[in-house]
Amino acid sequence: MSISEITQQLLAAKQSKGLSFADLEQIIHRDEVWIAALFYRQASASEEEAQKLTQALGLGKEIAEKLTEYPVKGNSSIVPTDPLIYRFYEIMQVYGMPIKEVIQEKFGDGIMSAIDFTLDIEKEEDPKGDRVKVIMSGKFLPYKKW
Structure with missing residues (x-):
């Protein structure tokens, strides 16, 4: 499974800040699984959620804007190998x-x-x-x- 550039940036920022999805749950008040789905572009955030998340991760407005876009969900039709x-x-x-x-x-x-x-x-x-x-x-x- 290829990981999108946005997902890579989000995961790298989360790691560099030493945050878990549970930590982010406390910041943006959404479930940790939903936040992980957002990272993997399987959910879309409100402007407020995207702003809180990118602020916590130290990411720019361009990422926040991408997180509010409607994603293509379940975009793989191959048997997973992970x-x-x-x-x-x-x-x-x-x-x-x-x-x-x-x-x-x-x-x-x-x-x-x-x-x-x-x-x-x-x-x-x-x-x-x-x-x-x-x-x-x-x-x-x-x-x-x-």
């Missing part, structure tokens, strides 16, 4: 249909919104090895009959 990202792809390959069946059994025929959606990542301490807890919450949208 091991961590591939695991999510693999999870959907193995559990996608079972997840779909359980959701439809509980809610009916429809989908989970990726627009009215939140995603949180938590670390669970475990003596056998720490665990990654991914929490997705999306509004259920039933298919319309006409």
Whole structure:
């Protein structure tokens, strides 16, 4: 996956300032996962959010302006090769249909919104090895009959 020039600049500035996405969450009052999505051009910021972020990172107005543009989302159609990202792809390959069946059994025929959606990542301490807890919450949208 190639990383855009803007993403590279944002990540370099974040690293040089010694900030985490959780630190940026406290500054611009958006979830750390949303901020990471903004860095990777999968979300767009308001002018105020872009200004706060670029100010915290010591970046210029031209980056702030780019962050307010509407992005092209999900812009890769190839199977991911990064091991961590591939695991999510693999999870959907193995559990996608079972997840779909359980959701439809509980809610009916429809989908989970990726627009009215939140995603949180938590670390669970475990003596056998720490665990990654991914929490997705999306509004259920039933298919319309006409």
